[in-house]
Amino acid sequence: xxxxxxxxxxxxxxxxxxxxxxxxxxxxxxxxxxxxxxxxxxxxxxxxxxxxxxxxxxxxxxxxxxxxxxxxxxxxxxxxxxxxxxxxxxxxxxxxxxxxxxxxxxxxxxxxxxxxxxxxxxxxxxxxxxxxxxxxxxxxxxxxxxxxxxxxxxxxxxxxxxxxxxxxxxxxxxxxxxxxxxxxxxxxxxxxxxxxxxxxxxxxxxxxxxxxxxxxxxxxxxxxxxxxxxxxxxxxxxxxxxxxxxxxxxxxxxxxxxxxxxxxxxxxxxxxxxxxxxxxxxxxxxxxxxxxxxxxxxxxxxxxxxxxxxxxxxxxxxxxxxxxxxxxxxxxxxxxxxxxxxxxxxxxxxxxxxxxxxxxxxxxxxxxxxxxxxxxxxxxxxx
Amino acid sequence: xxxxxxxxxxxxxxxxxxxxxxxxxxxxxxxxxxxxxxxxxxxxxxxxxxxxxxxxxxxxxxxxxxxxxxxxxxxxxxxxxxxxxxxxxxxxxxxxxxxxxxxxxxxxxxxxxxxxxxxxxxxxxxxxxxxxxxxxxxxxxxxxxxxxxxxxxxxxxxxxxxxxxxxxxxxxxxxxxxxxxxxxxxxxxxxxxxxxxxxxxxxxxxxxxxxxxxxxxxxxxxxxxxxxxxxxxxxxxxxxxxxxxxxxxxxxxxxxxxxxxxxxxxxxxxxxxxxxxxxxxxxxxxxxxxxxxxxxxxxxxxxxxxxxx
Numbered sequence: 001x002x003x004x005x006x007x008x009x010x011x012x013x014x015x016x017x018x019x020x021x022x023x024x025x026x027x028x029x030x031x032x033x034x035x036x037x038x039x040x041x042x043x044x045x046x047x048x049x050x051x052x053x054x055x056x057x058x059x060x061x062x063x064x065x066x067x068x069x070x071x072x073x074x075x076x077x078x079x080x081x082x083x084x085x086x087x088x089x090x091x092x093x094x095x096x097x098x099x100x101x102x103x104x105x106x107x108x109x110x111x112x113x114x115x116x117x118x119x120x121x122x123x124x125x126x127x128x129x130x131x132x133x134x135x136x137x138x139x140x141x142x143x144x145x146x147x148x149x150x151x152x153x154x155x156x157x158x159x160x161x162x163x164x165x166x167x168x169x170x171x172x173x174x175x176x177x178x179x180x181x182x183x184x185x186x187x188x189x190x191x192x193x194x195x196x197x198x199x200x201x202x203x204x205x206x207x208x209x210x211x212x213x214x215x216x217x218x219x220x221x222x223x224x225x226x227x228x229x230x231x232x233x234x235x236x237x238x239x240x241x242x243x244x245x246x247x248x249x250x251x252x253x254x255x256x257x258x259x260x261x262x263x264x265x266x267x268x269x270x271x272x273x274x275x276x277x278x279x280x281x282x283x284x285x286x287x288x289x290x291x292x293x294x295x296x297x298x299x300x301x302x303x304x305x306x307x308x309x310x311x312x313x314x315x316x317x318x319x320x321x322x323x324x325x326x327x328x329x330x331x332x333x334x335x336x337x338x339x340x341x342x343x344x345x346x347x348x349x350x351x352x353x354x355x356x357x358x359x360x361x362x363x364x365x366x367x368x369x370x371x372x373x374x375x376x377x378x379x380x381x382x383x
Numbered sequence: 384x385x386x387x388x389x390x391x392x393x394x395x396x397x398x399x400x401x402x403x404x405x406x407x408x409x410x411x412x413x414x415x416x417x418x419x420x421x422x423x424x425x426x427x428x429x430x431x432x433x434x435x436x437x438x439x440x441x442x443x444x445x446x447x448x449x450x451x452x453x454x455x456x457x458x459x460x461x462x463x464x465x466x467x468x469x470x471x472x473x474x475x476x477x478x479x480x481x482x483x484x485x486x487x488x489x490x491x492x493x494x495x496x497x498x499x500x501x502x503x504x505x506x507x508x509x510x511x512x513x514x515x516x517x518x519x520x521x522x523x524x525x526x527x528x529x530x531x532x533x534x535x536x537x538x539x540x541x542x543x544x545x546x547x548x549x550x551x552x553x554x555x556x557x558x559x560x561x562x563x564x565x566x567x568x569x570x571x572x573x574x575x576x577x578x579x580x581x582x583x584x585x586x587x588x589x590x591x592x593x594x595x596x597x598x599x600x601x602x603x604x605x606x607x608x609x610x611x612x613x614x615x616x617x618x619x620x621x622x623x624x625x626x627x628x629x630x631x632x633x634x635x636x637x638x639x640x641x642x643x644x645x646x647x648x649x650x651x652x653x654x655x656x657x658x659x660x661x662x663x664x665x666x667x668x669x670x671x672x673x674x675x676x677x678x679x680x681x682x683x684x685x686x687x688x689x690x691x692x
Contacts, residue, residue, distance in 0.1 A: 057588055077592045084592045090585035094607040103603070104593035155593070 002191045003068045003158040005031040005054065010063035012049050012215075023049040025215035026063070031193065032207075033068075036185050038194045040202040041212035041238070047195045048087075050212070051161050054193060055084050067158060083152035084161040089144050089168075091136040091151075097123075098132045101150045108155070122150040125184070142173040149181070153188055162194045166201065178205055199239055203227070211235055229363055233354040236284045242315060242327045244284045244352070251279055260353070263322040265298040267348060273362050275353060281361070282354040287315070287327040289350035296345030302326050304340040307333070316342060430671075437665035443658075453665035462641075463666075470645040472556065474625040477563045482616055484564065485571025486609075493579040503576070510569045518634045521562040525549060549635050555642045563630050571616050578612045579605070614687030622674055646670050 012024040024046040031037045039047035052058040053065055056077035064073045072080055083104070091100050098119055099106075105115045123129045126146040131139055139147065145165060152160055162181070166174045182205055185192050196202055202209045203223040211218040211226065219226060219235045230236035236244040249260040249267075258269040260283060267283070269275055290296075302318040316328040316336055328344055336342055353362035437453055439446045457463050488506065492499045509517065524532050525548040533545035548558040582604065590600045628647040631637065637644035637652065644652070646666060654663035682688075 055588075055592055057591070077588075078594045078596070082592060084589065086585045086589060088583060088585045090583060090589045092586060092589075092604065103590070103595075107590075107594045107599060151593075 001158055002034040002189045004033040005029075005159065005191060005193070006064075006066040007031075007050075008064045008066070010050070010053060010060045010065060012046070012053060012058060013061045022215055024053070024060075027212075027215070027217055028063075029210060029217065029220060031191060034189065034191055035207040036182070036192045036194065036205060037208050037210060038196060038202040038206040039210045039212060040196055040199055041218070042197060044214075045212040046215035047197075047210075047212050048163055049215075051084075051163055051193060051195045054159065055082055055161050056080050081155075081158040082161055083155050083157035083159075085148045085152045085163065085165045087164040087167055089148045089165070091144055091147055093136055095136075096132070097128065097134055097136065097139070097147050100136065100147055101154055104151065104155045118154050119150075122154040125187075126150050126180070141169055142177070145169060145173075145177060146180075149184070153184060153190070156188075157190055160188070160190045160192045162192070164196055165194075166196075166198075174201075181205060199241070203239070209239075211238060228365065229360075230284075230352065231360050233282060233284060233352075233358040233360070236286075236352055236354070236360070240286055240288075242287050242317075242329070244286050245324075245326050246354070247283045247285070247320065247324055247326070248322075249281055249283050251276055251281055253278060262298075262300075263320045263324065264300050267298050267351070269353070269362065270348070273353075275361050276355070280356065284352035284354060285346050285350055287329040290328045290330065290344040290346050292328070292330045292332045292342065292344055294343060294345050296347045296350070298347070299343060299345045300326070302328060302342045302344060304336050304338055304342055306338060307336050309334070318342065433664040434668050436660055437668045438661075440661050441659075443660055449661070453661045454669065457662065457665055457669065465641070466644055466646050466649045469556070469641075469643060470625055470647075473560065473563075473627070473631070473643070473645050474621050476556075476560045477567065477624045477627075478617060478620045480560065480564045481568040481620060482571045482613065484568040485573075485616075486575050486613075488568070489572050489576040489579055490605075493576060506569045506572050509566045512566070514566070514629050515633060517562060517566050518630065521558070521565070522549065522634065525558055550639050552639055552642055555635055555639055559631055559634055559643050562634060563624065563627065566630070567620065567624075570620060574612050574616060575609060578609050582608050611687050614681075614685050618678065618681055618687060622678070625674065626670070 007027055007029040009026045009028050010024055011022070011026050014021045014023055027046075027050065039050060041047050049058060053060055056072070056075055056079075060073060064071055066072060067080065092103065095103065098116075101119045101122055102115045105118065110118075119132070120129070123132055126149060128143055128146050128150065131143055131147070136144055136147065148165065152162075166177055169177065178201060181192075181194075185205075194201070194205065203226075206223055208220060208222050209226050210220045213234055218238075219231050221229070226235065226239050230239060230244075233246060237246065247262050249262040252259045252261055257271075258273065258275055260267045260269065260281065262283060275281065290300075300320060302316065302320060304316055304318045306317040308315040308317070313329055313331040314333050314336070316330070316333050318326055318328070320326050328342065330344075333342065348364045351362075351364040352360055353364075355361045438448060438450060440449045440452065441447060488502075492503055512520075524530055527533055527545040527547040530545070532548075533542075536542045537545060546554060548554045586604050587600055590604055595603065625645075626647055627645070628651065631643055631645060631648055632651065635643045637648040647670070650663050650666050650670070653659045653666060
């Protein structure tokens with residue numbers, strides 16, 4: 001039976017030699033029953049520590065963890081109906097694939113006949129029937145990963161935890177397994193919590209994405225929402241490939257209008273925006289939302305440094321006149337080469353405005369109405 | 384290029400290649416022959432010579448060929464079986480206890496307890512100390528007049544009067560076993576600790592999440608990883624202890640009343656006290672074939688060389 005998960009001001013500190021390191025800093029979060037939730041963030045952001053607290057492998061320093069209505073904060077892993085796939089895959093090297101998948105069932109006293117039936121079923125779903133009697137060392141990386149997955153879901157857990165399970169696999173295998181994990185989630189009555197540093201995995205698989213920063217919650221939202229409405233510069237830069245361009249702008253107040261002055265462009269903010277009337281802000285523009293040419297209201301010149309051709313489109317890495325790194329994704333720049341100057345433009349609808357504290361103070365699309373054309377090449381982001 | 388030049392080059396090439404083969408063979412021989420010669424001189428000749436001596440009565444002064452007569456006399460003599468029993472008791476007790484104590488300490492120190500590193504360093508000392516020093520130490524500890532153990536036992540009211548452990552019938556063998564185990568337990572300890580530290584800690588976490596208790600995790604993860612090492616320790620340590628001479632001879636000389644006379648001690652007595660080289664070499668020959676037989680059966684039965692990945 002899938003269960004919902006509630007974290008209430010969960011804090012985890014690690015003490016080493018008199019230093020206290022706060023790995024997770026008062027995190028509160030609800031994970032709906034049966035959902036697929038992904039924890040994402042850079043190394044050291046606390047995502048794996050949080051997952052380990054869900055597994056019971058770490059005990060929070062303070063705060064509570066509940067599965068449904070049951071407080072499991074201090075329960076050892078053995079007393080929670082959870083399964084976990086480790087980053088190292090962690091197959092028992094001295095057991096056959098069959099024994100590896102069935103170990104949890106054996107520990108729980110499931111009779112051999114039923115055990116074998118469930119193992120065969122799992123092996124069929126994961127297409128590893130032919131490997132059942134082999135030893136882990138005889139398997140390829142992708143097959144080992146499937147065995148680990150099989151061992152986890154064969155126990156019919158309430159919560160399935162996956163700790164960067166694909167970090168050691170090549171790109172092709174990753175995309176295959178992504179689809180398989182989603183299919184499994186649809187078939188199983190299980191709440192899935194998935195940890196990754198790979199935003200593509202987070203965006204493609206999840207019902208909701210939890211983005212962490214230094215042990216604190218940066219934002220939790222469905223992938224599309226996270227992409228379109230990042231609540232801070234950090235979120236806008238972390239989500240999306242390549243990263244959102246961020247440009248320093250001066251704020252000027254002219255004739256009752258607030259105007260952002262950037263390197264080579266000016267942008268009038270609509271009335272009623274809660275923006276400072278002086279000082280500096282930062283403007284965020286996704287590389288995919290830039291038009292090559294001068295169709296947009298604000299124009300910029302980018303000095304091209306590197307061009308990556310992806311087939312249907314190209315990624316241009318360059319700099320603005322003041323040296324700010326600036327990327328453009330477009331299908332109209334195939335002939336650009338290093339040293340070229342590329343004229344691009346954008347509208348308010350394509351921009352985010354971040355205050356000095358990094359919080360988003362304006363979502364351009366909200367103010368200027370929906371964007372006219374749907375963004376291309378956003379790394380397969382679909383809700 | 385002219386045909387003549389080509390054929391000359393080809394000839395030079397093949398000559399060079401032939402010389403290369405010769406060079407490699409020579410190098411292999413140069414590496415191999417000294418070792419082989421050393422092995423033959425130091426091992427094969429003495430073994431064959433000793434086995435030859437075992438076929439003679441009084442082989443040094445007045446050799447008389449008796450065939451397997453020495454062997455028949457040995458095996459027909461009840462004393463042999465007593466010495467064999469002493470050897471087996473000593474080898475099994477010291478190996479078994481060393482393994483149990485070494486494994487216990489390795490499991491404890493592998494938990495990364497406070498002070499574990501210091502303990503690990505301390506563990507090497509008994510193994511480094513010369514046997515003679517170890518024996519002096521234990522003779523002092525177990526001494527009936529000034530020994531701390533007797534002092535302690537008497538003070539605690541466990542015994543009425545001090546015991547001369549090394550020279551009392553029922554305590555001599557246990558005293559030698561304790562002395563030996565103290566010195567050799569670290570052998571098992573270091574091998575097993577190294578194996579334990581090579582086990583992926585994620586396996587234990589996975590087992591916990593899958594519901595395994597500490598005991599189940601030991602049985603299903605730790606033990607299978609240690610199995611090969613334990614079997615090798617039992618075999619190697621068992622053979623070494625079966626053949627052990629110094630620690631027993633230096634502490635008890637095989638006494639009291641031959642209570643601690645193992646086969647190696649008996650070989651020494653036969654050869655150098657009773658100057659009966661025929662019987663001594665015959666007994667050594669019996670030990671040799673006995674151990675070879677045990678080792679072959681052991682490898683067939685347990686395949687200790689098969690380690691987990």
